[in-house]
Amino acid sequence: MVSASIKSSEIRFGECNKKLLEEVIFYGISLGADFVELFIENSDNSNVLAEEDFITNVSPSFSKGAGIRIFKDKRDGFVSTNDLSKHGLMRSISQAIEMLNISKKTDILIFNGLKKLKDYSKSKIDWLNEVPTINEVSEKLLLSTKSLKKDKKVVVRKGSYARNWQEVIIASSDGTYATDIRLHQTVGLNIIANDAQYRSNGSRRFGSHGFPNEFRLWDHEKASNEVYESSMNMLYADYVQAGQMPVVLANKFGGVIFHEACGHLLETTQIERGTTPFSDKLNKKIAHESVTAIDEGLSEGSFGSLSIDDEGMEPEKSILIKDGILKKFLSDRAGELRTGHKRTGSGRRQNYSFAAASRMRNTYIAKGEFTKEELINSISDGLYCKSMGGGSVGATGQFNFAVEEGYLIKNGKLTKPVKGATLIGDAKEVMPKISMCGNDLELAPGFCGSVSGSVNVTVGQPHIKVDTITVGGR
Amino acid sequence: MNPTEITSQISTAANMLNIDKWDYGASFSNDYSVQVDRGAAKQLKASQKQVITLRVWNKDNLVGITTTSDLSETGIKKALKQANIASEFGNKNEFTDFSPLAKDPIQVKEVDKKNPLGIKKLLKILREAESKLIDSHEAIKSIPYNGLSESFYERIYANSDGAFRNYSKSQAAIYLYARAEEKDKKPRSSGSVKLGYGVEDIDIESCIKEAAKKTIAHLDYSSIKTDKYLICLSPEAFLTMMNAFSSIFNARSIIDGVSLSNKNSIGELISIPALNIYDDGLNDKNISSAPFDGEGTPTKKLSLINKGKLENFIHSESTAKIFNTIPTGHAGLGSKVSVSPDWLVIEKSNECSNLNTSLVHTNYQGEFVYIEELNAIHAGVRASQGSFSLPFEGWLYRNGEKRSIESATVAGDIKYLLKNIINIENEKELTTSGISPHVWINELSITGDE
Known part of the structure; x- marks a missing residue:
């Protein structure tokens, strides 16, 4: 394990920080804060990037820092710094206190010290030593780009690997004191095929949390075949004609639409902003009765799984929608304080420079009873979206998603x-129009960008049918 | 730590590790930002950041890189060691070197450095702005996306060959995105962003007025029939489109095979002859200007499209070497160096006799779709294929009357778009991403709800 050499007056990762952390938290409380949280x-x-038959980029990076958050009433002030010395942390506390305009010191002690360290990192200490070396990664990426060389029409072949190892200490004035190690590995393949005026792209991303050996086990041949076939299928495709039509969305990354279009609206940050149409719909029907949707951080190895969230809480399995009825919102500490919805272990952030916010983890629509063929057979004229690209959701809830690989459905x-x-x-x-769910739930990794930065998530669903939706085209 | 000390520290550490050739880019910043929610402070944020990117060259002249926020002696040594390890995997197919222009004089804009206003003043200003915007129309219920920030930063580039340059500046920004709702209608949202060197420079009143005007204007909306329409792109929308397809004039993209251009495209007519496009990072109006790029190459004005013909590509050191030219000041810093445009300036050339000058968005009486703002660029643009399908905010004009469009996308092909420009209006407008006039396109597909 790599730990930076740190002077004695600075934070060290392990039990010995308790006294220092308590001093810093106590300092904030004594200056009048209601609550102090440190995320270190x-x-x-x-x-690593492979292009064609060469490694073209290897970029290691290291970072250390702290995010200090103070609450006073329902307001919060957040300061981030690279200075992990006691002096640096105290200065950040003072800055946050000043921001919130807290001038009255408190005589009432509302900090009883930190609890015993909850060490979630014990079984993960060797992860960094166990991940593949740059040499191993390079060799396998080059094998994958070589596997994409199946045809002279393939003009661009890329394989990329990213490994993020993160060690965190979380301490707050409610006594929370925890440490954890996270390891995410992701690999992506991209291809461009070209023939005269025809051009197509293909891409796939794979990822895992924990499991240092996962990249070594990755089946690059299978992945390359998928990307190649997708690109070739689309090379000579015509543009889709725009209009309203029924669609079948494939499983795995098809779940990105639920994530973006509905999942974000079930985060308490959206209630705080007043930007979700569902804020007053708890225990009311918001979707077709065939829809049950879940968000959890527990699935072993999934890209959005956590041992603890970034506020030190163990994640729960949150049933968001049950048979079409809205059952729960995803909440973090600020969300609970401002909206009353209980925390769900969903307080997440990209790194120390962001304050945690309620964010999704592994989010998916539960499986139904139909086969993929039954969904397709039920449509006389529509679109099958086999692979989805990126998308976005506006401030009023309108979404827009590109279909990377699509096929027309005619007579089932x-x-x-x-x-x-574009959907x-x-x-x-749209939620009431998801009328059929397949029995083939699968998950896919992704990155979600929002108020607290980019976090690792999993999206997923079985094949689903939407009775009618606007399809943008030409 | 000051820039000279850092350079000296890196030099000493590199000597100890027998690394003869290195360069680095560093950034130090202090940022302050506030958000409000109906009068209450929502989140107040401050950050102190330091980050340094180090490159080293090994004996085989292969480059390795590491980024770190740890500027202690130990941290820098560790970063140099890791960069040295990474250099073993350096690209043997494309050699990177120092920019030959890294010691050339740079042009630093004379701008008064601003002092931090501090969180309390930022909060007061944003509260007032939020309140004014909410009060501007009864349908505006909240400003869900808002923020006021000020940033103070210093950037450095130095290398083992003696190049050393740095600059420091301040920048401030405000954004206000209002949400308006009327009974039995869908909510509508729009907003405005303004930049300045300091908060005092920002015209906050105009930001409020613009956000209110845009949001209210879209309250009376209707759906649009799916069809092909005559299009007028606002300056902001046309700049968004050109930035999204900037791989057309990006040498890195050409080498990587993801551009619509190729090495021999210089001189090709890619648009109507009435179009000129420059990249002008040092433009007086560009608040975010930087005097040098990631490799230390001075920033300069560069003609990209002249009278419809591709005139120059933007380059890093390594792409310039491959194209047998000089770097243009558009590089990042990496072992594989990225290349990107700074700030586009778009104008009508003097070969504009074929334009239909009767098309002026303020008085044209025929039917057309006015695209004010394009959204979801990351999802809807296929730069390597030249195609786009993008949601937008805009209006349908008929007989001089305009009606906001409920929800729609515009789809097409950039090559078609550039060759089917039928007017470039005279008046240019300043936006946060560049300068452009309104640009008219003969016909593009619009998908609506009808």
Whole structure:
């Protein structure tokens, strides 16, 4: 394990920080804060890029820092710093106190010291030593780009690997004191095929949390075949004709639409902002009765799983929607304080420079009873979205997603591939139109960017049918 | 630690590790920001950041890189060692070197350095702005996305060959995105962003007025029929489009095979002859200007499209070497160096006799779609294929009357778009991402709810 050499007056990762952390927290409380939280991070990351038959980029990076958050009533002040000395942390506390305009020191002691350290890192100490070396990564990435060289029409082949190792200490004035190690590995393949005026892209991303050996086990041949086939299928595709139509969305990354269009609206940050149409819909029907949706941080190895969230709470399995009825919102500490929804172990942040916010973890629509074929057979004229690209959701809940690989459905059968399709709608209107869920739930890793930065998540669903949606095209 | 001390520390550590050739880019910043929610402080934030990116060259002249926030002696040594290890995997197919222009004079804009206003003053200003915007119309219920920030930073580039340059500046920004709702109608949202060297420089009143005007204007909306329409792109929308497809003039993208251009494209007519595009990072109006790029190359004005023809590509040191030219000041810092444009300036060339000058968005009486702002660029643009399908905010104009469009996307192809420009209006407008006039396109596909 790599730990930076730190002077004695600075934070060290382990039990010996307790006294120092207590002093810093006590300092904040004594100056009048209602609540003080320290998030201290040491990270060691590495990125490798293979293009064609060469390694073209190897980029290690290291970072240390602290995020200090203070609450007074329902307000909060957040300061981040690279200075992990006692002096640096105290200075950040003072700055946060000043920001919140707290001038009255308190005589009432509301800090009883930190509890015994909850050490979630014990079984993970060797992870950093166990991950593949740059040499191993390079060799396997080059094998994967070589596997993509199946045809002279393939003009661009790329394989990328990223490893993020993060060691955290979380301490707060409610006594929370925990440490953890997180390890995320992700690998992506990208291809461009070209033939005269025709061009297509193909891409796939794979990822895991924990399991240092996971990249070594990654089946690069299978992944390369998937990307290649997708790209070739789309190379000569016509543009889709725009209009309203029924669609079947594939499993795995098809779940990105639920994540973006509905999942974000079930975060308490959206209630705080007044930007979710679901804020007053708890225990009311917001989706078709065939829809049950879950967010959890527990699935072993999944990209969005956690031992503890970034506020020191163990994650729970949150059933967001049960048979179409809204059952729960995802909440963090600020969300609980400001909206009353109990914390769900969903307080997450990209790193120490962001304050935690309520964020999704592994989010998916539960499996139903139908086969994929039954979904397709139920449509006479529509679109099958086999692979989704990126998308976005506006401030009013309208979403927009690119379809990377799509096929027309005619009389219950898949026909020709089509490109340029975009799915447009808003969650409130689309959720009641998800009328059939398949029995083939699968998950896929991704990155989610929002108020507290980019975090690792899993999206997922079985194949689902949406009765009608606007398909943008030409 | 000051820039000279850091350079000296790196030099000493490199000597100890027998590393003869190195360079680095560093950034130090202090940032302050506030957000409010209906009068209450929502989140107040301050950060002190330091980050340094080190590159080293090994005996085989292969480059390795490491980024760290640990500027202690130990931290720098560790970073140099890791960069040295990474250099063993340096790209043998494309050699990177110091920029030959890293010691050339740089042009630093004379701007008064601002002092921090502090969180309390930022909060007061943003509260007032939020209140004014909410009061501007009864349908505006909240300003869900808002922020006021000020940033003070210093950037450094230095190398083992004696190049050394640095600059420091301040920057401030405000954004206000309002949400408006009327009974039995869908909520609508729009907003405005303004930049300045300091908060005092920002025209906050105009930000409030613009956000209110845009949001209210979209309250009376209707759906649009899916069809092909005559299009007028606002300056902001046209700049967004050109930035999204900037791989057309990006040498790195060309080498990587993800551009619509190739090495021989210089001189090719890619748009109508009435179009000129420059990259002008040092433009007086560019608040975010930097006098040098990640490799220390001075920033300069560069003609990209002249009278419709591709005139120059943007380069890093290594792409310039491959194209047998000089770097243009558009590089990042890496073992594989990224290249990106700074600030585009778009204008009508003097070969504009074929334009239909009767098309002026303020008085044209025929039917057209006015695209004010394009959204979801990361999802809807396929730069390597040249295609786009993007949601937008805009209006349908008929007989001089305008109606906000409920929800729609515009789809097309950048090559078609550039060749089917039918007017470039005379008046240019300043935006946060560059300068451009309104640009008219003959016909693009719009998908609406009808």
